[in-house]
Amino acid sequence: MKMEELAKVGGYKVPAAHHPFMRLGLEKLDLFHAEIADLEATLQDVVKLGGQDSEKKSAKLIKQLRSFEPSITMIGQIKAGKTSLVNAMVGRPDLLPADVNPWTSVVTSLHLNAALPADAPTATFQFFNKDEWDHLIENGGRIGELSARAGADEEMEKIRLQIAEMRDKTKRRLGRKFELLLGQKHNYAELNDDLVQRYVCMGDDFDDLDASGQQGRFADITKSADIYLTAATIPMPLCLRDTPGVNDTFMMREQITINALRDSRICVVVLSAHQALSSMDMGLIRLISNVKSREVVIFVNRIDELANPAEQVPEIRDSILQTLIDNNGPETPELIFGSAYWANIALGDNLDAIVADSAEAMFNWAEASLSAQTADMGTKELVWHLSGLPALFGAISDRITDGPGAEILTAARKRALNLIGGVRASSSIVSMRLEGDTVTVMPHNQLVQRLDRIAQTQINQLNDRLDSVFQQFGSRVDQSHRRFLDRALESLLQHLESRGEDEVWQYSPDGLRILLRTSYQVMRRNATMACDQVFAAASDDLSETYRAAFGVAVENFKITPPAAPDIPAPVTLGQTIALDLQTSWWKGWWKRRKGYRAFASGFYDLIEAETAPITAELKDRQTMDIRAMAERELREFLDEQRALLTDISEKSSLHLDDLKDIFGITAQQERAEIFDYIIDELTAQTHAAPQGPDQ
Incomplete structure (x- = not known):
């Protein structure tokens, strides 16, 4: 490399967002985008095989890929x-x-x-919104809550002055519109x-x-x-x-x-x-x-x-x-x-x-x-x-x-496999009827009732399994929380006994975070396992329904279960709590207490109040979000399969003249070959794709 080149005034005038060198480092994203395009092309082939009935489903999947x-x-x-x-x-x-x-x-x-x-x-x-603004103005946000619990009057007065300055200047700028804008x-x-x-x-x-x-x-x-x-x-x-x-x-x-x-x-x-x-x-x-x-x-x-x-x-x-x-x-x-x-x-x-x-x-x-x-x-x-x-x-x-790219591709390929499986089963029904064979089909009402039972059973199974996982997790969180408070209190008492009340005691809450993070990791594995088991059971029930409903054995036919949803990291554990702030207010809290009992009860109440929102966030909001994601994934899977099965059921009752134009490709042998090719390709790609980082 010629060092003097760096000193040259150079370059070409190109709009900043279009400099060719900006593509450096993005090569893997180019390859990923090409894989997305290949999958979209495959889904377009499915439309040709399945005609209008599969067009909406393919279009929905293509839209999801493009919006990733x-x-x-x-x-x-x-x-x-x-x-x-x-x-x-x-x-x-x-x-x-x-x-x-x-x-x-x-x-x-x-x-x-x-x-x-x-x-x-x-x-x-x-x-x-008004509640968020009031929380800041009236309570001083998180630091205001913390200082109020600790009785840090001097710190609170500083916060009040800063908030008052911000509020007054904001109102001067916005005038009467201020309240309406929130x-x-x-x-x-x-x-x-x-x-x-x-x-x-x-x-x-x-x-x-x-x-x-x-x-x-x-x-x-x-x-x-x-x-x-x-x-x-x-x-x-x-x-x-x-x-x-x-x-x-x-x-x-x-x-x-x-x-x-x-x-x-x-x-x-x-x-x-x-x-x-x-x-x-x-x-x-x-x-x-x-x-x-x-x-x-x-x-x-x-x-x-x-x-x-x-x-x-x-x-x-x-x-x-x-x-x-x-x-x-x-x-x-x-x-x-x-x-x-x-x-x-x-x-x-x-x-x-x-x-x-x-x-x-x-x-x-x-x-x-x-x-x-x-x-x-x-x-x-x-x-x-x-x-x-x-x-x-x-x-x-x-x-x-x-990570997320591999997951979206794998999930989309699984859904495409299920879609092509349904189209292929539908094609088999059409072929048999066009060739004059008698097709025995489960009555539509009976099919709907069976699908309803599968959906209710598997959703109940999912919630039951997650209830068990979350209950165990909640117990571990509560146990870790109590252990931490007890250990911290014991450390405080030892400090008071050995060093007295004049030296400020410090204690890190990182031990609590490590305990809670470990419990969360166990819960994440168990929740993922529960989802995988229920999704696989739902897939088996649906596969059996295809055979029972239409009595047609389709080669290579199976329903592929969706992947368990990715469970978010417990980032709330990074929230600042009182023991993280070894600042003037903590020293003030310390100096305002006299006697071991006052230190012990005051500390326990303060830290319990500070850490309770974190444990509640993990046990309540995080688990609620995980349940919602898992149930949404299962319901979408069941709804897609319901649509495919009812489509096939309707084709079995169509007039023979209508069946002849139902697909864009009319040659049955050609269609069968394309089915085999698409299924083989999607299956190979799904198995070969990386599954993202470890949970």
Whole structure:
């Protein structure tokens, strides 16, 4: 690689979102998209085989494939450059404001290449509802609740003053409309910079408004933003979710980030090379500790600001890994080093715009990281490569194709197999009748009753099995919770006996998190097993119904059960609780108590109240969501099979003249050969496909 090339003013003027080098790292997504296209073509063949009766079912499955939109949640430190990185990833350096006030940051979801109706909005902004706003204003959010329980009057007074300032300035900007706006959603057909600034950005000064007073007008009450863009270099729909930092005054953004993580299978943690992981980031480590290690990517940004990246990067890597080990973080996560600044420079028109110190850092990093494979790259392509964006895209592509991508393909192939099996059974009925054979068919009412019994039996079986799994899980959670409180109380008493009341006692709640995470993993395995067993039993019942209803033995015919739903990670375990905050309010709580009994009862009540919402979230909301997902999967499977069986039943009663035109392909032998080919291909692909990361 010729080092002097990096100093050239170069490049060609291409719209930022269309730079060819932006495709680096996306090769696996290209292959995945090709597999989706192949499956769509197979489903079109099914339409030809089954005619109008299978067209709607195939069209529905094709629509689901096209709407598959894996999401990547970006979390990290404030000022680590998350937003600049997201802007670079979509090829639009100035899309989202990178310098916003911590109080006004919102979750911003960039939906790339989403399949939308023609009249769908390009941007949607959702405001906090009245209950959410009142919780912040009246209680001070999570930190307010915590301080109130601890009796931290001084801390509460600071929060009240900060909230009052925010509330007054918000009302001054919005006037009488303020109350009416809460809970509303604003949709826009076109996106522009002023629009984003109005809802997302306020800058670092509340009073720093533009001449029209529109900048940041709705920023305080905006909860989330959804923006729909076309990204020509990315071969499929993708959602990039930019979240606020997690270390905010009210912990409101921590909860918002937790909710965003729930909705994603892939998490990119953005750190600053200057503060890779510090004591300020324990909240960040707690969050990612509860996501599967395979689904976490750490991007260390801003290496352009290092004096000697070649020497400092290995040191930073070792420091991050050791910090994660010391604090029970994800094991062996993928670490990528780069610079969003360099990426956005590569997307611009003039490489001379680069800051001198950053250029020196780039030369230093290039000497250490470039290889013979980059020798033929152009100048901008080299800068893009050094920015780390290709490596980040490669890591994301791996996780999509091996995880949710593999799962959606396997599920779609199973459904396609069931569809082609039904069409083939229907074709056999038609063939026999056209050839003059007598076909004995179960009466329609009897068939419907049988299907009703199967559905009711299997749904009841599913709920019974999940009841047992969740009951065991709840008992384990309660037991772990009591054990933790008892151990912590014992530690507190030992501290008081050995060191007295003057020295502040500290105790980490990580032990509770580990116990609860282990219980959750056991529950996840048991719930998946229960779903697999019930889905297989439903498949067997339906296969037997085909034979009983039509008396036709179809070669290679079987019903393939759906896969158990993916159970989300217990990200709520990352929520901050009192023992995580060894700050002034904790010392205040300690000093206000006198006597062992006061310490013991006060501590037990405080920590029990703090941790009870976490255990309740796991036992109630998480299990309720898992049950709903499992039941929805089973009902959809049963409904699809019901439609296929009733279609066949109706064909058995059609007039012979109508049967002759029922399929697009009339030659029965040709149809049989195509059936065999499609079934063999789908079966081979389903068995060969990776099943995603371990549960």
